[in-house]
Amino acid sequence: MKAYGKKTWLIADNYLNSKSLNDWNSHEAVCVLNTSEVDAEIKMTLFYEDMDAKNDVVSLCKAGRTHHIRMDKIRDSKGELLMRDVPYALLIESNTPIVVQYSRLDTSRRELALMTTMAYPIEE
Numbered sequence: 001m002k003a004y005g006k007k008t009w010l011i012a013d014n015y016l017n018s019k020s021l022n023d024w025n026s027h028e029a030v031c032v033l034n035t036s037e038v039d040a041e042i043k044m045t046l047f048y049e050d051m052d053a054k055n056d057v058v059s060l061c062k063a064g065r066t067h068h069i070r071m072d073k074i075r076d077s078k079g080e081l082l083m084r085d086v087p088y089a090l091l092i093e094s095n096t097p098i099v100v101q102y103s104r105l106d107t108s109r110r111e112l113a114l115m116t117t118m119a120y121p122i123e124e
Contacts, residue, residue, distance in 0.1 A: 003038070006099075009098075011119045011120070012120070013087075014087065015085075031066065036063055038096045045093075046089070100121075101118055
């Protein structure tokens, strides 16, 4: 199948909320679609307002599959979870074209809030 998408994507508004007033945890997901015949090796760089960038977060989306990268569950190269309650932005890079969508479930109030948007694709 043809490889659709781009190799580089940006998501400017990310925030893992630690507060939850429901049975579900607040979380974000980087939703990846890989239509190519090659496994997508995904590297994520996190940018912060007052800290150095973090560039040791990786994931894999198999060929011809989707992968929902839960940002509250993924670990960096040291095995540590990502920080919560800190705004950040994401640079997503892949070895093959992919499509990237971003979703956030906010359970910090009794009423659930779900937001989703397409990431910003970078032309190469």
